[in-house]
Amino acid sequence: MIELKRVGVTYPTGKVTALSDVSLSIPAGDFVFLVGPTGAGKSTLLKLLYADVRATEGSLTVAGREITQIATKDIPALRRQMGIVLQDYGLLPQRTVWENVLFACEVLGLPRKDARQRVKERLEQVGMLHRCDAFPAQLSGGEQQRVAIARALVGKPPLLIADEPTGNLDPETSAGIMDALLAVSAEGTTVVVATHDKNAVDRLRRRVIAIEKGTLARDDAEGQYGYAE
Numbered sequence: 001m002i003e004l005k006r007v008g009v010t011y012p013t014g015k016v017t018a019l020s021d022v023s024l025s026i027p028a029g030d031f032v033f034l035v036g037p038t039g040a041g042k043s044t045l046l047k048l049l050y051a052d053v054r055a056t057e058g059s060l061t062v063a064g065r066e067i068t069q070i071a072t073k074d075i076p077a078l079r080r081q082m083g084i085v086l087q088d089y090g091l092l093p094q095r096t097v098w099e100n101v102l103f104a105c106e107v108l109g110l111p112r113k114d115a116r117q118r119v120k121e122r123l124e125q126v127g128m129l130h131r132c133d134a135f136p137a138q139l140s141g142g143e144q145q146r147v148a149i150a151r152a153l154v155g156k157p158p159l160l161i162a163d164e165p166t167g168n169l170d171p172e173t174s175a176g177i178m179d180a181l182l183a184v185s186a187e188g189t190t191v192v193v194a195t196h197d198k199n200a201v202d203r204l205r206r207r208v209i210a211i212e213k214g215t216l217a218r219d220d221a222e223g224q225y226g227y228a229e
């Protein structure tokens with residue numbers, strides 16, 4: 001599903017090397033936590049996967065395609081293969097929960113009848129169907145993040161990328177969000193989650209890839225959070 005070969009990223013601004021010599025392979029269906037101190041390069045690694053930043057060294061394949069030199073015009077097609085969940089939820093404030101998820105279906109060009117069924121299924125899966133008429137401002141952070149996950153998944157993408165999805169949430173709500181991601185993984189979706197959520201990583205004991213100072217420090221099959229902060 002994901003293959004990085006000796007990938008490096010140097011941002012042009014200030015010549016910051018965010019990643020160097022990172023090689024890793026994530027097979028389809030894997031659930032991976034990406035951990036590491038602030039500034040280690042986790043977001044950069046995720047951004048590479050959805051072609052928001054480009055590799056300046058090495059090569060990478062995502063969802064079966066070589067994307068090292070992907071043309072800008074081909075990026076929307078790549079992103080249709082994945083759901084992306086970020087820390088700030090990114091819901092449209094003027095639209096209801098239902099409309100937010102339906103909008104993602106429209107962007108994907110799904111037939112209307114099919115779309116309604118999928119919106120219902122996904123909101124049910126994340127436990128938010130009962131709030132389908134609410135606007136984002138009427139929801140808690142955890143509820144908004146659940147809706148964001150439903151929206152990311154409505155196109156049934158083979159890959160889900162989440163960047164600190166529980167960053168602003170209390171431990172109990174975070175646990176619920178992580179369990180929702182695990183449920184998605186159980187359906188066969190490949191899930192990659194960058195997180196500082198020690199509780200979740202230690203509780204779920206999944207594959208843990210640790211990045212430190214832009215390099216791959218650790219890759220454990222049933223890993224734990226710990227690294228020197």
Ligand SMILES: Nc1ncnc2c1ncn2[C@@H]1O[C@H](COP(=O)(O)OP(=O)(O)OP(=O)(O)O)[C@@H](O)[C@H]1O
Nearest residue numbers: 011013016018036037038039040041042043044045
């Ligand atoms: N657009 C950019 N231009 C220049 N430097 C950047 C840019 N984005 C990130 N960096 C730098 O690249 C390095 C890695 O940043 P990145 O955001 O990937 O870290 P992170 O591990 O996700 O951190 P955090 O846990 O705080 O989110 C940092 O030194 C950061 O300052």
